Amino acid sequence: ITSDAVDLLMDLTEDNTQELRTICNQLGLFWQIGAKGRPIGEEDVQTYIHHSRQEDAFTLFPLIARCDLKQSLKSLSAMLGSGDSQTPILLVSGLLWQFRRLLSIAEEMNLGSSESEAFAKATVQGKPSAIRKPKDKSTYHDAVQAYDIASVRRIITALAEADIQVKEASTELTPLILERLLYRIIKGKGQALHQASFASF
Numbered sequence: 001i002t003s004d005a006v007d008l009l010m011d012l013t014e015d016n017t018q019e020l021r022t023i024c025n026q027l028g029l030f031w032q033i034g035a036k037g038r039p040i041g042e043e044d045v046q047t048y049i050h051h052s053r054q055e056d057a058f059t060l061f062p063l064i065a066r067c068d069l070k071q072s073l074k075s076l077s078a079m080l081g082s083g084d085s086q087t088p089i090l091l092v093s094g095l096l097w098q099f100r101r102l103l104s105i106a107e108e109m110n111l112g113s114s115e116s117e118a119f120a121k122a123t124v125q126g127k128p129s130a131i132r133k134p135k136d137k138s139t140y141h142d143a144v145q146a147y148d149i150a151s152v153r154r155i156i157t158a159l160a161e162a163d164i165q166v167k168e169a170s171t172e173l174t175p176l177i178l179e180r181l182l183y184r185i186i187k188g189k190g191q192a193l194h195q196a197s198f199a200s201f
Helices: 003-012 017-033 042-052 057-065 069-080 087-110 115-120 134-146 149-168 174-186
Strands: none
Touching (some): 003 087, 057 069, 057 087, 057 174, 069 174, 087 115, 087 149, 087 174, 149 174
């Protein structure tokens, strides 16, 4: 397994040793029936985790990128319906990862790079995370159109706050925190709800 793939695994299973163990076991099996001649790469991890979870941050992000609040709330409800207590924490950390990737693209385009150049240079907290798949390019294209650089920075702040909240909240409060978070991201473009101007929505 490459070091980039290990880093991604650690990012996507933040604070959850059990999930990391489960995914590593499954990845090992996946590798044994696949191309054993090469190491497991970052793209393998992304693809595998994306397919092995029914609904997660990776299925939710394209809906957020399209500003589809209704479908985003449906997807959130399906995720929370799994009853796994770690789901909210993994969801927030997964979205944080993707919005940090989006910020690197927005900053690169701000410096004058084209969209395709920015996709090739995408990073997450300084680590290269280029966008290669057509489906991902389409999602990030939508996200770049929908959220300007100031919005993305506000959303990252909102996600960091939500990360603390879901770790401290009771199970009953968590859905409300996450629903408000989605509303804040999609409708408020990251602004705190009491500051957002909803007259235009």
